[in-house]
Amino acid sequence: MAITDLDDGGLSALVSELGGKPFQARQLSHWIYRHGAADWDECRNLPAALRRSLAERGPPLGSEVRETVQSCDGTEKLLIELRDGETVESVVIPDGDRTTLCISTQVGCPVGCVFCASGLDGVRRNLDAGEIVEQVLHARRRTAGGAALTHLVVMGIGEPLLNLDALLQALARIRDQEGIALGARRITVSTSGYPDRIDRFADAATGVNLAVSLHAADDQLRRRLVPTARATVAEIVAAAQRYFTASGRQVTFEVVLLAGVNDRPRDAAALIGAVRRMPCTVNLLPWNPVERIPDLRRPPPFRVQKFAEALRAGGLNVTVRKQRGADRSAACGQLRIQAALGRESPDVQAEKAEPPGLGSE
Numbered sequence: 001m002a003i004t005d006l007d008d009g010g011l012s013a014l015v016s017e018l019g020g021k022p023f024q025a026r027q028l029s030h031w032i033y034r035h036g037a038a039d040w041d042e043c044r045n046l047p048a049a050l051r052r053s054l055a056e057r058g059p060p061l062g063s064e065v066r067e068t069v070q071s072c073d074g075t076e077k078l079l080i081e082l083r084d085g086e087t088v089e090s091v092v093i094p095d096g097d098r099t100t101l102c103i104s105t106q107v108g109c110p111v112g113c114v115f116c117a118s119g120l121d122g123v124r125r126n127l128d129a130g131e132i133v134e135q136v137l138h139a140r141r142r143t144a145g146g147a148a149l150t151h152l153v154v155m156g157i158g159e160p161l162l163n164l165d166a167l168l169q170a171l172a173r174i175r176d177q178e179g180i181a182l183g184a185r186r187i188t189v190s191t192s193g194y195p196d197r198i199d200r201f202a203d204a205a206t207g208v209n210l211a212v213s214l215h216a217a218d219d220q221l222r223r224r225l226v227p228t229a230r231a232t233v234a235e236i237v238a239a240a241q242r243y244f245t246a247s248g249r250q251v252t253f254e255v256v257l258l259a260g261v262n263d264r265p266r267d268a269a270a271l272i273g274a275v276r277r278m279p280c281t282v283n284l285l286p287w288n289p290v291e292r293i294p295d296l297r298r299p300p301p302f303r304v305q306k307f308a309e310a311l312r313a314g315g316l317n318v319t320v321r322k323q324r325g326a327d328r329s330a331a332c333g334q335l336r337i338q339a340a341l342g343r344e345s346p347d348v349q350a351e352k353a354e355p356p357g358l359g360s361e
Contacts, residue, residue, distance in 0.1 A: 002062030004130030018053040033179030036141045063134045090135040100151040103135040106158025111192045117290045118157040129169035155190035161197035184208045195239035202246040210243050211252040216262045217274035241278045252281045259297040272314035285321045
């Protein structure tokens with residue numbers, strides 16, 4: 001069991017078992033969560049005997065960064081190997097004075113959105129709370145000396161609300177002022193829409209932002225895009241309204257735009273009708289192509305702009321995602337798929353084939 005799997009009580013019990021004093025449990029927690037220690041020798045104010053005992057149990061973290069792929073715009077995708085050899089992805093996205101980390105909550109995804117690489121091979125298991133938190137710790141070490149992480153989005157591989165208990169434990173550690181200390185208003189959790197889970201999440205009163213991956217406001221079309229969807233759009237929007245009422249946090253509805261599928265004028269009109277009665281933002285995400293999904297297309301910029309203008313004309317607040325990491329397997333889940341197939345990503349292959357000196361031009 002990794003240190004990150006232990007709550008405060010478990011950490012105190014471990015330190016006591018190893019012959020340490022009660023106050024050293026807090027020191028140990030600070031080294032892991034505040035300072036991101038990757039080796040017990042970094043924990044300089046802990047007694048040498050305690051550090052040796054900890055080292056005999058294993059390293060501070062139970063996971064490690066297996067591969068990284070960096071885009072020319074600074075976006076960096078991390079492939080993280082877990083204790084059992086499974087892998088997940090997280091992505092560091094710098095943008096001016098803001099650096100956002102996107103993290104995963106499951107190995108694979110059970111939702112099966114037709115446009116997404118994450119669920120192509122189904123779901124293998126949930127992450128535990130420690131494995132979720134360790135993605136933040138790995139990313140923070142990689143940004144040490146540079147821009148600090150300012151925002152967190154839980155919208156990587158997996159459906160967060162189908163791993164709700166571990167998610168809530170992880171969010172508590174991430175928000176803990178004695179540890180990572182990231183404020184709730186800087187955290188967004190994205191769900192594909194499970195009304196009962198949204199209500200449970202609201203009851204937990206985390207204070208974080210909620211994003212709902214809607215993709216279409218017509219139930220028939222949405223079921224084509226999200227085959228596992230059981231709730232209607234009206235039920236999902238009603239749950240989002242309840243979350244807003246409980247938390248005071250405005251909800252974002254996300255729409256992955258697919259050319260000729262859900263980017264038409266009638267799709268915009270349906271979306272306006274579905275969500276205009278509640279305070280919200282609609283975030284448009286032009287689709288990132290996936291190697292194993294050849295039949296879909298990304299809409300051209302003018303089509304995205306026209307869709308956004310139609311929504312704004314209908315009274316909605318609209319944002320359009322910037323294209324990030326386009327030269328480096330931008331779609332969620334692609335790096336993990338390449339690893340599962342036992343080969344390097346095409347991006348890494350290209351880097352190795354590149355003649356010396358050309359990469360910096």
